[in-house]
Amino acid sequence: MEQVKGIYKEYYSSCDKLLSQYSQLSKIESTTKVPKVFITLGFSAVVFLFILLNIGSRFIVNFIGFGYSAFASIRAIESPGKDDDTQWLTYWVVYGLLNLVEHFSSFVLYWIPFYYVLKTAFLIWLMLPNTRGAEKLYNSYVKPVYLNMKTSTQEKTK
Structure with a gap:
């Protein structure tokens, strides 16, 4: 289980670092108090669901x-x-x-x-x-x- 947590933290931090270059996401994160990684994943999931349906x-x-x-x-x-x-x-x-x-x-x-x-x-x-x-x-x-x-x-x- 610790190995999975380590992999999660590694991917989370690399995604967060990548997304930090977009100031709009940082503004949305500070406004909503939701991490930009989760905002991006949620938006991607909704878009994928629309395509799938x-x-x-x-x-x-x-x-x-x-x-x-x-x-x-x-x-x-x-x-x-x-x-x-x-x-x-x-x-x-x-x-x-x-x-x-x-x-x-x-x-x-x-x-x-x-x-x-x-x-x-x-x-x-x-x-x-x-x-x-x-x-x-x-x-x-x-x-x-x-x-x-x-x-x-x-x-x-x-």
């Missing part, structure tokens, strides 16, 4: 896919390094392709149980800096198709 899930999932990514993209543009720019550019390419495919196959996707839950998990995987999912998909699928199209176009113009 299909209450505004299309909007919520698209907001997740767009909202944080737009904020992170602006932050990447303003940062001096180029590495984060590449991550977010590849994310937007993959996200755009995903939305294009989804638009033309929505009649099939409607029948997939928990589609929006799966899409949310997929979008989070795409955007997380730890997983670099968008870069993996881009390098594995999008880039080879693009290079193939580029090569065939160049051959036709010769």
